[in-house]
Amino acid sequence: MKTQFKPAHSLVWLSLIAGMSVLSGCSIDINGDDDDDKDKDMHESYHYQVTVTNLTQAQPLSPVSLTLHNASTKLWMAGEMASSAIEVMAEGGDNSKIAELSAVKMAYSGDGILMPGHSQSWMIESMYENYMYLSVATMLVNTNDAFTGKTGIDLSNLEVGMSMHYTTMAYDAGTEANDEINLPGPAAGGEGYNNTRNDVDRVHIHPGVLSNAELTGSMLSPEHKFDNPVTKITITRMQ
Amino acid sequence: MKKTAQSLAKNAVMAAALAATAFSAQAAELDIKLYNLTHGITFTPVVVAAHDSQTMLFKVGDTASAALQKMAEGGAIDDLSSQVTTAGGVVVENPAQGMLGAGAMTMAMLDTQDNMYLSLTAMLLPTNDGFVGLDSWKIPSEAGTYTVWLNAYDAGTEANDEIINGGGASGTPGIPVAPNSDGGTGASGVRSTESNNMVHIHPGNIGDTDATGGISDVDSRVHRWLNPVAKLVVTVK
Numbered sequence: 001m002k003t004q005f006k007p008a009h010s011l012v013w014l015s016l017i018a019g020m021s022v023l024s025g026c027s028i029d030i031n032g033d034d035d036d037d038k039d040k041d042m043h044e045s046y047h048y049q050v051t052v053t054n055l056t057q058a059q060p061l062s063p064v065s066l067t068l069h070n071a072s073t074k075l076w077m078a079g080e081m082a083s084s085a086i087e088v089m090a091e092g093g094d095n096s097k098i099a100e101l102s103a104v105k106m107a108y109s110g111d112g113i114l115m116p117g118h119s120q121s122w123m124i125e126s127m128y129e130n131y132m133y134l135s136v137a138t139m140l141v142n143t144n145d146a147f148t149g150k151t152g153i154d155l156s157n158l159e160v161g162m163s164m165h166y167t168t169m170a171y172d173a174g175t176e177a178n179d180e181i182n183l184p185g186p187a188a189g190g191e192g193y194n195n196t197r198n199d200v201d202r203v204h205i206h207p208g209v210l211s212n213a214e215l216t217g218s219m220l221s222p223e224h225k226f227d228n229p230v231t232k233i234t235i236t237r238m239q
Numbered sequence: 240m241k242k243t244a245q246s247l248a249k250n251a252v253m254a255a256a257l258a259a260t261a262f263s264a265q266a267a268e269l270d271i272k273l274y275n276l277t278h279g280i281t282f283t284p285v286v287v288a289a290h291d292s293q294t295m296l297f298k299v300g301d302t303a304s305a306a307l308q309k310m311a312e313g314g315a316i317d318d319l320s321s322q323v324t325t326a327g328g329v330v331v332e333n334p335a336q337g338m339l340g341a342g343a344m345t346m347a348m349l350d351t352q353d354n355m356y357l358s359l360t361a362m363l364l365p366t367n368d369g370f371v372g373l374d375s376w377k378i379p380s381e382a383g384t385y386t387v388w389l390n391a392y393d394a395g396t397e398a399n400d401e402i403i404n405g406g407g408a409s410g411t412p413g414i415p416v417a418p419n420s421d422g423g424t425g426a427s428g429v430r431s432t433e434s435n436n437m438v439h440i441h442p443g444n445i446g447d448t449d450a451t452g453g454i455s456d457v458d459s460r461v462h463r464w465l466n467p468v469a470k471l472v473v474t475v476k
């Protein structure tokens with residue numbers, strides 16, 4: 001069973017950046033199956049507030065993906081090939097494939113873009129002992145395939161009222177060449193996801209963007225440059 | 240008279256001892272070393288502050304205070320410093336006795352009294368409103384030596400036009416100076432606006448290699464950086 005909380009307007013925005021048909025597949029799907037009652041791994045409900053701050057100068061972030069999964073799951077690994085789900089998010093900002101991964105028990109999505117300098121917060125709930133690992137992922141939309149986040153944060157030892165803080169690096173999914181033209185964000189409004197892989201095909205630390213000050217034909221201007229860290233994540237256990 | 244003076248001095252010593260006892264549960268003596276790790280960026284006079292949880296020099300995602308803007312655009316730390324001391328914090332001002340050049344290190348000693356958090360700022364030159372910062376690092380209660388890596392922030396108060404024109408007052412466009420006389424002149428300007436007016440991670444200098452024109456008075460071979468831009472080594476005694 002998987003519980004998804006997906007406010008409808010997040011998909012409207014996604015459709016704008018990813019060229020999807022508006023509202024297709026849009027629903028709030030709270031699965032009420034009885035299966036959960038039989039789950040032996042259920043425990044009392046733990047509640048967390050997760051806040052993400054966009055630290056970049058001019059890189060809006062796609063709707064943030066928050067997922068809960070088990071200890072052995074990593075949504076990505078530096079040096080390894082990106083999964084298709086990460087590729088789809090990193091190139092087009094669509095986080096729905098991450099939510100659909102079989103390893104993911106619960107998935108939440110931001111309800112719109114997270115603008116530079118702004119913060120968004122979510123309340124998430126975990127009631128499964130074996131799924132106490134959080135991953136946060138989002139695309140830097142004025143790039144070809146840059147994303148950021150943190151995967152596999154262990155929530156199980158966080159006590160009520162306590163907080164954890166992380167800052168995150170910009171990764172390059174390695175699935176699309178950084179031509180600085182085929183990017184879906186407002187700087188270009190160009191192509192998002194494309195299943196062709198024409199880059200090094202491994203996740204790595206993003207080398208940064210050049211902008212039109214240094215790369216002829218780039219759709220980016222100097223304000224779109226970024227340096228690490230690109231987001232700050234704060235997780236507070238509420239109950 | 241002499242006896243009275245001695246007696247007063249003795250009382251003062253005792254009062255100081257009592258005060259020290261009162262705060263001994265939390266007070267920390269810190270030895271601080273700050274290293275400028277950049278290739279060619281100069282730090283203006285540094286302010287190091289110990290303060291409570293309600294006080295801060297800056298916070299990412301928040302609008303810069305007027306005092307922070309004054310430091311980030313012109314290097315002046317007096318307002319930031321007095322804000323901290325007014326709120327009961329303690330500061331070390333300008334430990335390097337002036338600029339802290341690339342590759343240089345400066346040291347400071349700080350008695351934190353009952354303040355639990357450490358912050359630090361210094362403007363980066365040549366930039367429009369860039370600064371190196373530490374925001375409310377919780378001072379460890381256990382004695383030992385701790386290393387913290389510091390990032391470059393953009394105050395979000397001035398567009399990064401990269402024009403060196405002496406403009407260091409808050410709200411005045413331009414960069415005050417390239418301290419090593421390694422900047423250019425006559426640049427047309429990289430940008431005249433900035434959409435993110437919150438404190439954020441600095442995107443870095445663009446620069447160019449034209450000393451008498453081009454888009455920037457900053458030298459792209461000398462004045463770029465990647466985070467971290469400084470190393471802070473704190474010894475809790």
